Amino acid sequence: MAILIFSGKAFDGKRFYEDATVKVDSKSGTILGFGESGSVEEPRGSKKTKVEGGTILPGLIDAHVHFYSSKGAGVNEWASVPDTLAVLRGAGDMRKLLRAGFTAVRELGTKGGVHLAQAVAEGAIDGPEVVSCARALAQTGGDDDPPAFSLEVAQQLTSYTYFCDGPWECRKAVRKVARDGGRVVKFYASGAFSRGTEVKPNFTLEETRAIVDESKRLGLKVAAHAYGEEAIGRAVSCGVDSIEHGLGLTPRLASEMKRKGTRYVPTLVTYANPAYKNRCNEMVKRHLSDDMLVAKESGTEVAMGSDIVGDGARPHGRNYEEIAEEARFLGNREALVAATSRAADCLGLEKAGMLREGYRADIVVVRGDPEKDIQALAPERVIHVMKSGRLV
Numbered sequence: 001m002a003i004l005i006f007s008g009k010a011f012d013g014k015r016f017y018e019d020a021t022v023k024v025d026s027k028s029g030t031i032l033g034f035g036e037s038g039s040v041e042e043p044r045g046s047k048k049t050k051v052e053g054g055t056i057l058p059g060l061i062d063a064h065v066h067f068y069s070s071k072g073a074g075v076n077e078w079a080s081v082p083d084t085l086a087v088l089r090g091a092g093d094m095r096k097l098l099r100a101g102f103t104a105v106r107e108l109g110t111k112g113g114v115h116l117a118q119a120v121a122e123g124a125i126d127g128p129e130v131v132s133c134a135r136a137l138a139q140t141g142g143d144d145d146p147p148a149f150s151l152e153v154a155q156q157l158t159s160y161t162y163f164c165d166g167p168w169e170c171r172k173a174v175r176k177v178a179r180d181g182g183r184v185v186k187f188y189a190s191g192a193f194s195r196g197t198e199v200k201p202n203f204t205l206e207e208t209r210a211i212v213d214e215s216k217r218l219g220l221k222v223a224a225h226a227y228g229e230e231a232i233g234r235a236v237s238c239g240v241d242s243i244e245h246g247l248g249l250t251p252r253l254a255s256e257m258k259r260k261g262t263r264y265v266p267t268l269v270t271y272a273n274p275a276y277k278n279r280c281n282e283m284v285k286r287h288l289s290d291d292m293l294v295a296k297e298s299g300t301e302v303a304m305g306s307d308i309v310g311d312g313a314r315p316h317g318r319n320y321e322e323i324a325e326e327a328r329f330l331g332n333r334e335a336l337v338a339a340t341s342r343a344a345d346c347l348g349l350e351k352a353g354m355l356r357e358g359y360r361a362d363i364v365v366v367r368g369d370p371e372k373d374i375q376a377l378a379p380e381r382v383i384h385v386m387k388s389g390r391l392v
């Protein structure tokens with residue numbers, strides 16, 4: 001049977017419909033039609049599923065994940081997982097994500113991330129489409145450079161990062177990402193909290209300009225990990241496409257992001273994680289209370305990203321919790337926009353993230369109504385997942 005039809009309550013990537021129909025060609029993996037019930041022609045012999053008490057949505061998209069695949073947490077743990085074991089565990093996480101309704105993710109620094117992406121694309125493993133950064137760009141001595149090891153060993157172990165210093169090394173690192181098959185460039189515009197509570201801007205203005213300019217020349221989007229006004233400001237002024245985490249967002253920066261179309265990927269669920277409690281400094285607290293209000297007030301567009309890394313503290317599978325965190329500020333509908341149509345745009349995916357004619361048939365059906373109850377997106381309430389027209 002090539003034609004599949006779902007009808008019932010639906011969210012199309014922008015808004016809800018009380019009773020809609022989506023028609024899928026499972027052969028080509030595309031949506032043939034979507035609209036209010038009765039407006040979509042239903043050919044005789046097509047297989048129809050009436051969704052009672054559930055909701056049809058575009059596949060969910062997480063714009064910020066990693067597959068560190070370690071049992072423990074922290075940069076030393078991540079760095080010391082053997083590459084082969086990392087991708088095998090990563091393949092398990094991919095299956096979990098797909099079953100939880102995620103049909104695409106953007107990974108921003110993972111051992112073998114491009115190979116996970118390739119394995120899914122080839123059909124060797126089941127999983128969401130992976131938009132990989134190949135390796136993240138970080139400065140020598142930054143928070144991603146584990147000081148417990150000698151520099152040479154650290155650079156070998158952190159095979160999810162290219163260390164680069166000075167504009168020409170930065171340009172070369174971008175070229176290596178492109179050579180590796182990366183589809184986005186991720187760089188550390190600031191530290192994280194890997195070494196305590198203090199964070200500093202990373203990369204000079206000259207280096208940041210070089211990274212962004214070289215990425216644009218190669219047609220790649222740029223995602224900046226940025227904490228604090230100086231790091232966010234420098235990244236935004238240099239023209240990055242998204243600010244990841246964005247702790248310490250100010251109204252001035254948020255307005256500039258709105259004006260330039262820079263996306264905000266807040267990764268709230270990571271900071272709300274109990275593993276962060278002992279580092280509960282003012283910046284983290286403020287991120288969980290105020291930063292999203294600042295973004296909302298200015299109209300800065302949020303794209304959903306969890307920063308779930310697949311380690312002992314932040315396992316994959318319940319990434320929808322980020323949507324629930326964002327919904328506290330944005331409301332359920334807007335949080336779902338951030339996790340579907342806008343996330344697709346943030347990843348640079350063509351014809352994805354919406355229930356629309358000609359779009360890819362990435363569809364999830366959940367029990368309940370996420371317009372009223374965001375918990376309807378929990379993995380135990382996922383009834384059907386379709387990726388490119390194929391039911392999982």
Ligand SMILES: [Zn+2]
Binds near residue numbers: 108307
């Ligand atoms: Zn991250």
